[in-house]
Amino acid sequence: MTKQVLILGGSGRIGSKVAEDLIAHTSANITIAGRNLVTGNSICQQLGDRAQFKAIDLTAPSDLRAAVSQADLVVHCAGPFHYRDASVLQICIDEGVNYIDVSDHPSFTRKALAYRANAESADVTAVINTGIFPGISNSMVRRDVEQLDHAEKIHLSYVVAGSGGAGVTVMRTTFLGLQRPFEAWIDGDWKTVKPYSDREVIDFPKYGKVGVYWFDMPEAFTLPDTFPVKTVVTKFATVPQFYNYLTWSVARWWHPKLLQTKAVIEFLSYVSHFMTDVSDRFSGIGVAIRSEVTGEKNGQPTRCVSTLTHLDTAVSAGIGTGTVAEMLLSGELKKPGVWAIEQALSTELFDRAMQRRGIEIHQELI
Template sequence: MQVLILGGSGRIGSNVAADLLAHTSADIVIAGRNPSGGEKLSQQLGERVKFAIVELSDPLSHSLNHGGVDRDRLEAAISSADLVIHCAGPFLYRDTSVLEICIARGVNYIDVSDHPSFTRKALAHRAAAEAAGVTAVVNTGIFPGISNSMVRRDVEQLDKPEKIHLSYVVAGSGGAGVTVMRTTFLGLQRPFQAWLEGQWQTVKPYSDREVVEFPTYGKVGVYWFDMPEAFTLPATFPVESVVTKFGTVPQFYNHLTWSVARWWHPKLLQARATIEFLSRVSHFMTDVSDRFSGVGVAIRSEVTGQKNGQTVRCCSTLVESDTAVAAGAGTGTVAALILSEKLKKPGVWAVEQALPTDMFEGVMRDRGIEIQQHLSPM
């Protein structure tokens, strides 16, 4: 089996490759725009990994380059693969061309997308993928990704789930590159819709601070954040409310991000030059603070509802020491299941819609990822 990882020489893509090398026998092509960096990485990863120049558009352009050699190289690379893993963000600026080519060529597809606009565009191709017999899973990784499957596992413990509260905390940079920083600031650009009390309501990003206690990190302030889970979870599970909140440590980064969201003019935040400036400065700062804070991640999933006639809470937590490695594992698990044909679900799906809980628990055990789950009466 051959796997093509677009954006494979980046922090997330390289960790996906490492996970596949450890848990599958697939040959891997990491594709990107930087020949020297890509070749060096492929040599470090070993003989099962090759590098190929497959140039998507610049991360700050609107869409895939549809003309010339780049399109031809992309189609040729996809046609030679059994599975394509799209790790080339930020996904706000991506269209679904890669997914469309995969559907046309009958190649299975997964991605690490984390922006709601891209997720909506990808899910719109469900019927085409189903007709082509292509299994496509979006939002794999750590959050969204493993977090979504944690929610599904909690929901299944209840007779009638009513509310989902999903929160994350990341230490410093999380071990990721500047692309992830862009994603954070892109999420501040405009208000978004959240499913609350059985209806869609508008909330402001990085608002409504709430203190949540996480393992390892203790009490951390978390804020509303525009994530794909905000609409894929209510589309998947019959609940009345879904809350998605995010925070960072050291916590002064929360205050900085809050001040940007609250005081900067929306048009300024929608300028690409502003996003790039904020991302570069933040990445420089976290390069320093990572030495003290680490680069880990904690997730807390809380689902409340009815079980045996009582109101109960099912709470799951996860802590990993390297966010980028955990994201690689989240994507690698889905890839391994598709390659082995254990996961075969034609169509385009958010990960919580595609991955059964028994499979999720098995691949987490295989990777030594521990998820604590506790059920208690309210």
């Protein structure tokens, strides 16, 4: 029988790109779930006969449960995840339905991981933090770690051009990440780090030298849980680079209570989105990822460096999530429990998925 996929937040920028990937690479029927009937129906018309729209309010558990019970796979794209609990995951476990999300906030990741034993008992595979970063980036790290005999340090850097082709939700995520200091795994210990601090210049393919800054990401704690390294660095930047200076000034000069006020976050998000609507015309909406793992190979100090670029950040996020969805639908991937992407997906499966979609990752040992 034809598989049924429910995409929550499917009418958003990321959710719609996940749907496009699934239409292209699977035979599944797709239900786009959201609150905007006009947008949802428009997206379904573009996707074709295998897509339909369904209005679902995530705060209405009975409606959500009814929709989940009809699905073979649920893909949760309804961010920002800073505001979400793990109720969708709980319903999927109750209904015995596999689950994926594009979560990118540490607080949500911790809530989801707490359900690991429940999912395992229910024989449900739940993969969290899929997308581009986190997502493909985490699998790049796994690939690099496996090239070394011993890994000591992971350094992940990201740069996004303008809006990245995503909606205002991504802007919200950026400013929500500035609200408070966070814990980073440095030299074998958890240390407090200020968001958007410690600027470091990284040479990215296509974008050249860009200053990147500490940013609170789920991989900051899932990677040291997965790999026995002493340090994990997660840094982020945007281009044009003047956006970084604006974000840095907000992180440094605005009172913390302002950044914890929803109205302020909304103001900053919409102003930023308006600005990127203009700058996207000359900056593009692409993404670059650089993974550097330091350690030893054959008794010698060695670094394994991988880089990836894509012209559209939202499309690449759709690919990252779509590949995992395809594997779950086909049965290639089955691992009951709740797992960060690098814990669920083998390098063999990852490489195969990237090749199928024409995604090139450059890797070298230095």
